[in-house]
Amino acid sequence: MEKLPESLVALARLAASPNARRAQVRRAERIWADLRRRMIRSGGFAAALILALLLWGLIIGPIGTTTLVLTTLLGAIIMFALLFWPASKAPARLKAADPRTLPAHAELWLDTQRKALPAPAKTQLDTISDQLATLQAQLDAAPPPAETARDLDRLLKNHLPELVERYTRVPTTQRSAEIETSLTDGLNIVQKELSRTSESLSETDRDGVLIQRRFLESRYSKS
């Protein structure tokens, strides 16, 4: 594929759908959170090391220059290691995910699959991950009815991963137009089902607003 000029890339990023932008923001947030965790861990280790050296010097006796240099070196190595190891692990298998955090989990998993999918599927993935984020917020706010939870479980643990995995198993050279449209059609259905679930979860809340308006009208606007 021909490489796009820099300005066009910027333009494309600007033109990216709000879904894509939000997905990017969430991805950046995840990376940042990971980085922060690593820095805190590594910084914590450094502080502990310095404290230990100080206490040793005060209580037990002076540390020689050699020990100091060696400890500093070793400490730096360990700090460095703590920054980069262990590598951010890909999300654990979806099947084992806790139903309460399943949407967030599924979003992470989809992110890892992103590279293997064709361009039209990627925009769909943005929409889906946006829907998953909304769903996660909804699940956090209130536990879903048992049946909805079961349906969601089936969709996110079985049906969606199966679709994506079956597609990625097909050798690149054999991914015909029909295979690709089958994938995007499938993702479309998933998308519809997710928005249906999300809407049904917040139905009571949406109705609540309408009801409250009706109530206020009948209560306060006396003819």
Add this chain to the structure above:
Amino acid sequence: MANPNMADGPPLKLDPPAAVAAVAPAAAAGLVPLAPKQTTELDKRVETFVTELIAQDAASPEFGKKVDQLTNLGAREIAEAAGQSNRFLDRPVRAMDKDTGIGTDLTALRTQIEDLDPSRKGNLFSRKKLLGLIPFGGNKLRGYFDSYQSAQSNISAILSRLKDGKDELLHDNAAIEQERAKLWEAMGKLEQMVHVSRTLDKRLEETAADLDPSDPAKAKAIRESALFQVRQRSQDLLTQLAVSVQGYLALDLVKKNNVELLKGVDRASTTTVAALRTAVTVSQALTNQKLVLDQITALNATTAGIIDATGELLKSNTARIHEQAASATIPMETLQRAFQNIYETMDAVDSFKLKALDAMKTTVTGLSDQVEKSRAYIARAEGQAQAKLESPPPFEALS
């Protein structure tokens, strides 16, 4: 003014709405009107479907697939409407069960009012007597009016609770309105699917007749498979539509009941406040002592226009009471009349509630029967839908 009584509007009449009769499936269709634009669009889709169907060979898998699609005709619309039937059945049942606390408050108000009723106090114009024998202290009248002072905080608390109860009823009605709006939408969709199934029925029948001479095998296949499916689905759709219509009417019944009850509560509050105000005036006229009922007056200021109207009535009556004060019995009669008004209101509410409960029970029984029936249909339809999951429904209601 011809009427010397306080707060006498027209006598309170609360009409319990009649119970909702069962809706026969055959009569259910056509209640929600379809826009001509919708019918033309749906007819067009039916036409396309039939054309595609007869283009296939009767023995081909494509023909079978098309027929299979018909088993899902309206499945989503039915499922949606059925999902609501739980809720609309729930509401009248709850309305019957809880009695909203308004009943309790009205009873409490009645007890308080009976305590103050002058007609239960014997001769108030006699003097107080020690041990019933020796004349002692002032007359009974003064003591009687003093009892208002101690009762007023109770009464105002009850009236304020009644106001909360009224708000609850209003909120209930707002929720019912919302539910009815959604039910109406679901019924519109069912109606569309009924239209589709009827048009399909007609078109398939005609097509089969046309094909009889040229291709009897296909005509037979259309009659035995496609037409059979369509007719079965028509029955399911009509059954669900009948239940939804009945639920829609039942919700209206609950709402109307609430409105009547609201009227009753309003009137009970108004007549009570009116009686207390009358007592203030009468006390002034008879004992020359100002009876101060701050809490009731304060309540009055916050209560809406209905009570203001009573206030007007009272003002015009006050002058007359003072004129009549010369003969002490007439103001007392006025006060008794004011109490009578409260009793009448409360009796009207009580008898209304009895009748309303009856109508509600009949409605709920009828509705549960229908819902039960429709559930059986839906269970069967679900089974078919599960078996034919791979074929999406050929038609969907337009939004």
